[in-house]
Amino acid sequence: xxxxxxxxxxxxxxxxxxxxxxxxxxxxxxxxxxxxxxxxxxxxxxxxxxxxxxxxxxxxxxxxxxxxxxxxxxxxxxxxxxxxxxxxxxxxxxxxxxxxxxxxxxxxxxxxxxxxxxxxxxxxxxxxxxxxxxxxxxxxxxxxxxxxxxxxxxxxxxxxxxxxxxxxxxxxxxxxxxxxxxxxxxxxxxxxxxxxxxxxxxxxxxxxxxxxxxxxxxxxxxxxxxxxxxxxxxxxxxxxxxxxxxxxxxxxxxxxxxxxxxxxxxxxxxxxxxxxxxxxxxxxxxxxxxxxxxxxxxxxxxxxxxxxxxxxxxxxxxxxxxxxxxxxxxxxxxxxxxxxxxxxxxxxxxxxxxxxxxxxxxxxxxx
Ligand code: MG
Numbered sequence: 163x164x165x166x167x168x169x170x171x172x173x174x175x176x177x178x179x180x181x182x183x184x185x186x187x188x189x190x191x192x193x194x195x196x197x198x199x200x201x202x203x204x205x206x207x208x209x210x211x212x213x214x215x216x217x218x219x220x221x222x223x224x225x226x227x228x229x230x231x232x233x234x235x236x237x238x239x240x241x242x243x244x245x246x247x248x249x250x251x252x253x254x255x256x257x258x259x260x261x262x263x264x265x266x267x268x269x270x271x272x273x274x275x276x277x278x279x280x281x282x283x284x285x286x287x288x289x290x291x292x293x294x295x296x297x298x299x300x301x302x303x304x305x306x307x308x309x310x311x312x313x314x315x316x317x318x319x320x321x322x323x324x325x326x327x328x329x330x331x332x333x334x335x336x337x338x339x340x341x342x343x344x345x346x347x348x349x350x351x352x353x354x355x356x357x358x359x360x361x362x363x364x365x366x367x368x369x370x371x372x373x374x375x376x377x378x379x380x381x382x383x384x385x386x387x388x389x390x391x392x393x394x395x396x397x398x399x400x401x402x403x404x405x406x407x408x409x410x411x412x413x414x415x416x417x418x419x420x421x422x423x424x425x426x427x428x429x430x431x432x433x434x435x436x437x438x439x440x441x442x443x444x445x446x447x448x449x450x451x452x453x454x455x456x457x458x459x460x461x462x463x464x465x466x467x468x469x470x471x472x473x474x475x476x477x478x479x480x481x482x483x484x485x486x487x488x489x490x491x492x493x494x495x496x497x498x499x500x501x502x503x504x505x506x507x508x509x510x511x512x513x514x515x516x517x518x519x520x521x522x523x524x525x526x527x528x529x
Pocket of ligand 1: 364366390391416
């Protein structure tokens with residue numbers, strides 16, 4: 163199925179709620195209110211068009227579009243759109259010296275998503291069925307209401323409607339200048355929500371090792387489900403020491419760029435819960451491989467963010483793990499994701515089931 167046309171776009175979408183995490187802040191340390199969404203539309207000789215997207219928060223968006231338009235599009239023309247594995251490796255090797263993780267990989271993810279979308283449309287099947295149809299839905303936790311700039315009552319007010327809908331828990335950010343502030347906020351949220359609600363916390367790489375040990379021990383007393391990204395993502399031995407020292411599970415992976423980087427963490431026994439980001443690892447093709455590594459290590463996978471595409475892998479190949487409800491890109495898509503009784507269902511339409519209206523592109527396009 164020959165590729166005949168590749169179109170690229172770049173959108174900048176307003177966030178439904180401004181965000182602020184330990185290392186993600188806007189000007190003067192305040193909240194961030196927009197998310198970048200590079201797009202690729204790949205068309206084939208039979209008139210099928212697949213849509214793929216990438217995301218970034220604090221830059222790199224125009225560069226990602228350039229990689230898609232100037233480097234990847236010429237390589238894809240006349241290729242067989244069904245050869246997702248061959249094309250993934252072709253793109254990887256072509257830009258390996260400037261890529262392997264980061265913007266190149268994130269552009270590669272957009273192409274990979276578009277190719278899977280085409281495959282599903284041609285097969286007349288949703289992608290999760292093509293991947294293996296492991297389950298029909300995944301449980302959801304709420305993750306867009308626990309930012310650092312919010313006080314405890316604002317966070318609780320944000321969490322409650324989603325818990326009332328049946329979501330099983332929430333995640334909140336930690337990583338204030340004084341870690342005791344974080345402990346106090348987590349205690350207060352725990353008290354407000356009660357002992358039955360699942361709570362995870364995310365430090366976004368804020369601490370050094372001694373601080374992470376101190377905070378981790380406190381969090382164990384509060385019944386926190388996991389401690390996410392306590393240390394710099396490059397610090398594999400530090401995470402190994404921490405995982406051995408603490409009882410609370412260490413979750414990470416959103417900043418890792420390939421199966422090779424996950425393998426390094428697994429070999430060092432430095433992670434308990436794997437959180438691949440479907441865009442940052444290079445798409446569905448690579449995320450399935452990360453899931454296989456986790457399977458061999460007998461560790462859970464909890465996909466990071468990007469719920470609209472992660473749901474395909476979460477239901478296609480995983481029999482456990484949840485979806486992080488963070489509707490940052492929701493307003494770009496024609497239809498909202500389906501959630502019933504706290505569980506997300508992949509679209510039943512062929513492919514990814516994600517349509518981006520031309521009107522939305524016109525409205526949010528960056529030239
Ligand atoms: Mg995180």
